[in-house]
Amino acid sequence: MSEKKVDPKIAARRLLVRGGLVVAYVFLVGLFFVTGKGHTVLVDNKDAADGSAVGINGALVSIDGREALEQYPGDRDIVLLKGQRHRVRIQLPSGEPPIEMSLALPLNTDMLLLSIPKLVAKQAGYLEEFVQRDQPRPADEKVGDNNAFTSPDAPVTTPAP
Amino acid sequence: MPKSTPNIKQFVTDFGWPRIIIFFFLALLFAAAPFVGVRMDASISDVFNRFGQNGLFVLALVPMIQSGCGLNFGLSIGIIAGLIGSTLSVQLGLIGFGGFFGAVALALPFAVLFGWVYGKLLNKVKGEEMTIAMYVGFAGVMFMCIMWLVLPYTSPTMVWGYAGKGLRTTITVEGFYRQVLNEFLAIRIGPNFVFPTGMLLFDGLCAYLLWLFMRTKTGTAMTAVGSNPDYARASGISVDRMRTTSVIISTVLGAVGIVVFQQSYGFIQLYTAPLAMPFAAVAAILIGGASVNKASMVNVLVGAFLFQGLLTMTPSVINSALHTDISEVVRLIVSNGIIIYALTRKTKVAK
Amino acid sequence: MSGKKSLGRFLTENAVVILFLLITIAAIPSSGLSIQYILQEMITRLGRNTFLVLALILPIYAGMGLNFGMTLGAMSGQLGLILAINFNVGGVEGLAFAALLGTPVSVLMGYICGSVLNKAKGREMVTGYMLAFFINGIYQLVILYMMGAIFPIRSPAILLSRGYGIRNTLNLEGVRQSLDNLLMLRLGGYALPLATFIVIAVLCAFVIWFKKTKLGQDMRAVGHDMTVAESAGVPVDRTRIIAIIISTVLACYGQIIFLQNMGNMATYNAHDQTSFFAVAAILVGGASVKKASIPNVFIGVILLHVLFVVTPRAGQNLFGSAMIGEYFRQFIGYGVIALSLVLYAWRARKDALRAREGLRRASIAAAPEGAAK
Numbered sequence: 001m002s003e004k005k006v007d008p009k010i011a012a013r014r015l016l017v018r019g020g021l022v023v024a025y026v027f028l029v030g031l032f033f034v035t036g037k038g039h040t041v042l043v044d045n046k047d048a049a050d051g052s053a054v055g056i057n058g059a060l061v062s063i064d065g066r067e068a069l070e071q072y073p074g075d076r077d078i079v080l081l082k083g084q085r086h087r088v089r090i091q092l093p094s095g096e097p098p099i100e101m102s103l104a105l106p107l108n109t110d111m112l113l114l115s116i117p118k119l120v121a122k123q124a125g126y127l128e129e130f131v132q133r134d135q136p137r138p139a140d141e142k143v144g145d146n147n148a149f150t151s152p153d154a155p156v157t158t159p160a161p
Numbered sequence: 162m163p164k165s166t167p168n169i170k171q172f173v174t175d176f177g178w179p180r181i182i183i184f185f186f187l188a189l190l191f192a193a194a195p196f197v198g199v200r201m202d203a204s205i206s207d208v209f210n211r212f213g214q215n216g217l218f219v220l221a222l223v224p225m226i227q228s229g230c231g232l233n234f235g236l237s238i239g240i241i242a243g244l245i246g247s248t249l250s251v252q253l254g255l256i257g258f259g260g261f262f263g264a265v266a267l268a269l270p271f272a273v274l275f276g277w278v279y280g281k282l283l284n285k286v287k288g289e290e291m292t293i294a295m296y297v298g299f300a301g302v303m304f305m306c307i308m309w310l311v312l313p314y315t316s317p318t319m320v321w322g323y324a325g326k327g328l329r330t331t332i333t334v335e336g337f338y339r340q341v342l343n344e345f346l347a348i349r350i351g352p353n354f355v356f357p358t359g360m361l362l363f364d365g366l367c368a369y370l371l372w373l374f375m376r377t378k379t380g381t382a383m384t385a386v387g388s389n390p391d392y393a394r395a396s397g398i399s400v401d402r403m404r405t406t407s408v409i410i411s412t413v414l415g416a417v418g419i420v421v422f423q424q425s426y427g428f429i430q431l432y433t434a435p436l437a438m439p440f441a442a443v444a445a446i447l448i449g450g451a452s453v454n455k456a457s458m459v460n461v462l463v464g465a466f467l468f469q470g471l472l473t474m475t476p477s478v479i480n481s482a483l484h485t486d487i488s489e490v491v492r493l494i495v496s497n498g499i500i501i502y503a504l505t506r507k508t509k510v511a512k
Numbered sequence: 513m514s515g516k517k518s519l520g521r522f523l524t525e526n527a528v529v530i531l532f533l534l535i536t537i538a539a540i541p542s543s544g545l546s547i548q549y550i551l552q553e554m555i556t557r558l559g560r561n562t563f564l565v566l567a568l569i570l571p572i573y574a575g576m577g578l579n580f581g582m583t584l585g586a587m588s589g590q591l592g593l594i595l596a597i598n599f600n601v602g603g604v605e606g607l608a609f610a611a612l613l614g615t616p617v618s619v620l621m622g623y624i625c626g627s628v629l630n631k632a633k634g635r636e637m638v639t640g641y642m643l644a645f646f647i648n649g650i651y652q653l654v655i656l657y658m659m660g661a662i663f664p665i666r667s668p669a670i671l672l673s674r675g676y677g678i679r680n681t682l683n684l685e686g687v688r689q690s691l692d693n694l695l696m697l698r699l700g701g702y703a704l705p706l707a708t709f710i711v712i713a714v715l716c717a718f719v720i721w722f723k724k725t726k727l728g729q730d731m732r733a734v735g736h737d738m739t740v741a742e743s744a745g746v747p748v749d750r751t752r753i754i755a756i757i758i759s760t761v762l763a764c765y766g767q768i769i770f771l772q773n774m775g776n777m778a779t780y781n782a783h784d785q786t787s788f789f790a791v792a793a794i795l796v797g798g799a800s801v802k803k804a805s806i807p808n809v810f811i812g813v814i815l816l817h818v819l820f821v822v823t824p825r826a827g828q829n830l831f832g833s834a835m836i837g838e839y840f841r842q843f844i845g846y847g848v849i850a851l852s853l854v855l856y857a858w859r860a861r862k863d864a865l866r867a868r869e870g871l872r873r874a875s876i877a878a879a880p881e882g883a884a885k
Contacts, residue, residue: 025612025615028608028612029609029612029613032601032605032606032608032609032612033599033601033609035605036596036601036602036603036604036605036606036608036609037599037600037601037602038600038601038602038603038606038686039600080602082602082603082605110600110667234638282854285854285857285858285861286853286854286857286858286861287857287861288634288857289637289801289853289857291635291637291638292577292635292637292638292641292853293850293853293854293857295638295641296846296847296849296850296853297850299846299850300843300846300847300849300850303839303840303842303843303846303847304843304847306839306842306843307836307839307840307843310831310833310835310836310839311831311836327833440645453635485657487653487657489652490649490652490653490656490657491649492649493645493646493648493649493652494646494649494650494653497642497643497645497646497648497649498646498649500642500645500646501628501639501642501643501646504632504635504638504639504642505628505631505632505639506631
């Protein structure tokens with residue numbers, strides 16, 4: 001095929017189309033990565049370490065209009081989010097108009113800690129990356145022990161002795 | 162320079178790069194073994210043992226390749242016949258050589274019957290034998306899985322204790338015919354080396370009988386059917402009958418093979434165990450230099466030795482050198498790679 | 513006479529479907545399952561499996577038989593899913609991400625598979641089957657030994673505790689049933705995953721459209737007779753490779769759809785049975801090595817899976833052992849493949865004989881005229 005002389009115009013167009021496809025591919029991978037990226041947000045209502053902000057008694061925290069989490073001092077709830085831009089709405093027990101603000105999660109994080117007291121007190125650092133030190137891990141299953149010829153939803157293949 | 166070595170070049174193209182690579186790989190494994198603390202005598206003893214265990218399966222492929230039926234991916238049909246024979250032998254309580262030869266004798270009628278039906282079937286599907294053989298083998302194994310649960314065996318060594326019916330997945334032949342061939346005239350050197358004389362003699366006898374058979378009138382007719390069916394038909398040979406005969410012989414050898422395997426291994430493995438056995442045999446004979454339509458005793462000998470050597474040495478050497486269990490993956494790649502290599506080679510008529 | 517003959521012909525041509533229908537109908541009552549349960553199960557399984565089975569159509573069209581090499585595509589899809597889990601990309605976006613990452617891998621796999629099959633013309637099926645085993649070895653080498661060791665893995669949770677190699681079972685929580693739940697239609701007690709069915713419908717439309725294109729026509733020509741196609745200027749080998757590439761890419765997407773529905777992934781054996789189920793399904797639906805249509809796919813998936821749902825229960829109720837049912841359905845699966853291959857090969861030989869006889873008769877009839885000249 002490559003031996004044949006191709007009209008340079010067609011060759012150029014072919015190159016353009018192929019280049020366009022590559023660009024589109026990279027764009028789509030990037031797009032889905034950014035929009036589908038999951039973040040675990042720990043909604044935290046503990047006192048700040050330096051005591052500058054204290055836990056709120058009975059705050060209602062709602063993210064992206066989901067059902068509100070009712071939080072008391074010392075509470076920590078897990079919220080799974082997809083994408084980076086989210087809206088937080090906090091209803092304080094004092095009956096003031098709710099605090100609403102947008103939340104921008106850094107792309108390259110898996111787990112974040114959102115401190116409600118700090119946010120309400122308008123302190124910096126209300127959102128920080130949370131690094132798990134030692135995750136509990138279930139024991140490894142035996143690898144390579146494959147009963148290759150059973151169906152995926154089969155009952156246990158070997159009857160117990 | 163390359164021009165001056167036509168013989169080596171010819172040899173390489175005939176034998177094929179993959180086989181040469183496997184050969185050197187195995188040689189390397191043997192060379193490396195002492196440095197990673199693998200005992201040579203135990204390894205070599207192991208290779209002989211496995212060679213004897215599996216040799217008959219590899220041998221069983223020869224008749225069908227020669228008669229043009231291709232690689233017998235349905236060898237499990239023969240293995241099933243062997244399993245019926247061995248379970249019957251244990252059920253009857255036959256012991257020692259009686260148990261072994263009893264198992265073989267009881268397996269034979271089943272093997273001949275199954276082989277006959279299987280051969281008739283393959284005659285109907287010329288050109289598609291290998292795929293169909295594979296699935297007939299699979300279906301046969303699954304059918305027997307049901308049978309092992311249902312058949313009225315009663316021997317307490319074989320049935321599940323709690324239910325009192327249905328055969329166990331693995332049945333020990335300890336006290337029946339475990340190692341009867343291996344121990345016969347066995348040569349022991351040191352604590353780790355055993356040469357299983359009896360088993361290898363038995364394998365050799367089977368190979369010799371097959372070799373003799375291939376030289377009889379029927380045997381040569383069979384080869385003629387495989388290499389040139391039109392010519393064979395013109396000279397008055399019944400192609401279908403020859404093919405059926407080759408399938409029966411292959412099935413019988415598979416049946417005897419599994420009994421030999423059991424006496425050395427020590428267990429009868431039922432249910433899904435026979436599913437993968439044909440693939441190992443096929444890989445072995447192809448590593449030995451056979452092609453889809455040509456196989457000889459040398460191919461069997463070299464192939465079974467190389468393949469079993471590989472199976473023995475890769476785990477022990479690679480695992481102790483790298484401290485991983487990667488050998489299973491190496492085995493998968495090597496054995497299936499060689500099968501693909503053989504299947505994709507242009508089938509030229511060998512000299 | 514002709515009526516009787518055509519009935520006989522109908523019976524032999526559809527022997528597999530009819531036989532299967534009879535076994536299934538016989539097994540339903542003894543399972544004790546309600547029709548409602550079976551219907552819901554069928555809807556779920558149609559969504560889960562149809563895409564994979566559709567991947568088989570084009571290679572059959574191109575005369576390459578049943579593409580057992582589709583497993584290569586399934587492995588590519590699993591690779592994509594592992595990466596999606598690794599980067600914690602979830603939801604439908606996660607599926608799309610996995611599919612996009614799986615695409616180039618499956619194109620490469622399809623190219624390799626097609627090239628290998630071109631060297632094994634006449635025994636594509638066995639070769640494809642063995643190739644799936646071979647690539648399985650490479651897949652294990654990459655996933656079990658290289659991931660975490662050579663290729664960095666971000667999420668330690670998916671690694672084995674030894675620090676490299678992906679765990680045996682992966683929890684696909686982030687993408688679990690995300691396509692199914694995208695547009696879940698609830699109709700009188702039944703849940704219908706509309707989005708999945710739309711994807712399947714789009715693929716059906718693609719297959720129908722593709723057959724009408726120039727390339728599709730070329731495939732048909734290659735499938736009909738390679739030498740004739742070659743002399744007519746169709747690039748035979750290239751066309752065959754393209755058929756396999758498309759099939760492999762579709763299998764990659766199909767496996768992703770299958771696994772998002774299952775919700776868990778057995779990293780090292782989720783693909784073992786992919787081709788077995790897909791091939792059994794399309795054959796049960798009445799396809800053969802040379803002929804397959806979209807209705808074959810749907811009929812096959814429904815029939816095979818009714819039996820698969822029903823047999824373990826029937827085995828339990830009839831013999832007091834679910835294992836018997838499990839073995840039985842595998843026996844049926846393998847048996848159906850063997851039976852339809854046998855029937856096809858047998859029929860093809862008979863047709864060839866008949867054609868030869870017809871030719872002989874025609875030449876005898878034509879002979880006097882030739883002699884008269």
